[in-house]
Amino acid sequence: xxxxxxxxxxxxxxxxxxxxxxxxxxxxxxxxxxxxxxxxxxxxxxxxxxxxxxxxxxxxxxxxxxxxxxxxxxxxxxxxxxxxxxxxxxxxxxxxxxxxxxxxxxxxxxxxxxxxxxxxxxxxxxxxxxxxxxxxxxxxxxxxxxxxxxxxxxxxxxxxxxxxxxxxxxxxxxxxxxxxxxxxxxxxxxxxxxxxxxxxxxxxxxxxxxxxxxxxxxxxxxxxxxxxxxxxxxxxxxxxxxxxxxxxxxxxxxxxxxxxxxxxxxxxxx
Numbered sequence: 372x373x374x375x376x377x378x379x380x381x382x383x384x385x386x387x388x389x390x391x392x393x394x395x396x397x398x399x400x401x402x403x404x405x406x407x408x409x410x411x412x413x414x415x416x417x418x419x420x421x422x423x424x425x426x427x428x429x430x431x432x433x434x435x436x437x438x439x440x441x442x443x444x445x446x447x448x449x450x451x452x453x454x455x456x457x458x459x460x461x462x463x464x465x466x467x468x469x470x471x472x473x474x475x476x477x478x479x480x481x482x483x484x485x486x487x488x489x490x491x492x493x494x495x496x497x498x499x500x501x502x503x504x505x506x507x508x509x510x511x512x513x514x515x516x517x518x519x520x521x522x523x524x525x526x527x528x529x530x531x532x533x534x535x536x537x538x539x540x541x542x543x544x545x546x547x548x549x550x551x552x553x554x555x556x557x558x559x560x561x562x563x564x565x566x567x568x569x570x571x572x573x574x575x576x577x578x579x580x581x582x583x584x585x586x587x588x589x590x591x592x593x594x595x596x597x598x599x600x601x602x603x604x605x606x607x608x609x610x611x612x613x614x615x616x617x618x619x620x621x622x623x624x625x626x627x628x629x630x631x632x633x634x635x636x637x638x639x640x641x
Contacts, residue, residue, distance in 0.1 A: 372641070376413070376634035377450035380582040380613035382482070384633045387613040388582040390447040391416035392454045393638065398433065401440070407638070408435035414577050417447035419455075419467070428468035429461065438576035441549075443471040443519050445486060445584010445615075445626055452476035452484050453630035471519055479627075483616075486626040490619065491589035492517040493524065505542035506551060508532050516589040521548035522570070524589050530558040530567045534608050544573040552586045554593070557606070564606035564614060566594045582613030588624040591617035 374393050381387025391411035397420050398404065408416040415434045422428055432451060434444035448467060455461035456478055464477040475487040494515040503509045506525065514524040523546055527533050533555045543551050550572035557564050568590055570583040580586075587605055594617075595601050601619040606612065618625035 372638050374411075374636055374638045375454055375632050376411070377453055377630050377632050379446035379449040379453070379630045380584065380607075380615055380628035381611075382629040382631060384631055386611050387628075387630070388446040388580065388611065389413045389633070390450040392447070392450050393418050394454065394458075394460060395420045398431070399641070403641070404433065404435055405440070409437045412437050414580050415441065415444045415447040417444070417451045419451050421460075422468065428466040428473050430455070430465060430467050432467040432469050432474075436575045436577060440470075441575060442521075443469070443488070443585045445488065445587065446582055448474060448476060448486055449484055449584060449626075449628055449630050452478070452486075453632065456484075457632060483627050483629050485618075486584065488585070488588050488624050488626060489519060490592055490622050490624045491520045493589060493592055496523075499523075499546050501542070502546050502551075505539045505546070506553065507536050507538050508553075514589070514593065515547075516552070518548075520585055520589050522550055522552045522572075522586065522589065523547045524552045524554065524593060526593075527553055527555045530555050530608075533567050533569055536569060538571055540571060540573045540578045543571055547574070549574055550577075552583075552589060554590060556594075556597070563604065565598060565600075565603040566590065567606050567608045569608055579609055581609040581611040582607040582615065584615060584626050584628075587615045587617050587626055591619045591624045595619040
């Protein structure tokens, strides 16, 4: 069977967030899926298979990190949609049946794809004791992002602070189900983005995720409220970096980006 590595939320190879993508006839047992994700060893590997016509979704989709299955993943969904479109396996909007409900991907003429995801609820919380030391910076505000995302969103003083973080990943694991989203307003919106973020997910085996679509379902409502616009662009300031265009639509968040296939090969074992 064919396996592909796709860089998502970028139009250039070796940037954005890489994801493994496999299109299957059906889902094998979970141990096999997990072992493939461990072998690929990227933040997520996506597994999809076509569903019968006439239902509420077109393809079933699951995502695995090297250590566990996750409930929501933006970049691997974008990567999967990219594979479906680039191989001719699907045309037009595609509905994915996932653990987070039906998620839709819609292609545009410019080569971008827009994902329709549930907006994360934001609940202000007290700054947890020790989180500043674990993160390496003092939070200005902290929010819980709800069960689907499972992170703490931490606002920091400025973009320079976010870019300069060198956290204690082991210590961060104590503060949320998945990890920490660190964010700040862009110092210069003229550079093409409105806010920056970095994402640290030690509890799912990812010290730092390069570009996290699911985190932007929390970043979108947070920054839309602060900046007064439903449509913004986020820069995830990891070493690989990537841009996510966000559109807040009440209880739904649109995530728009590009993707590029960088590796295609044959998986020799089943």
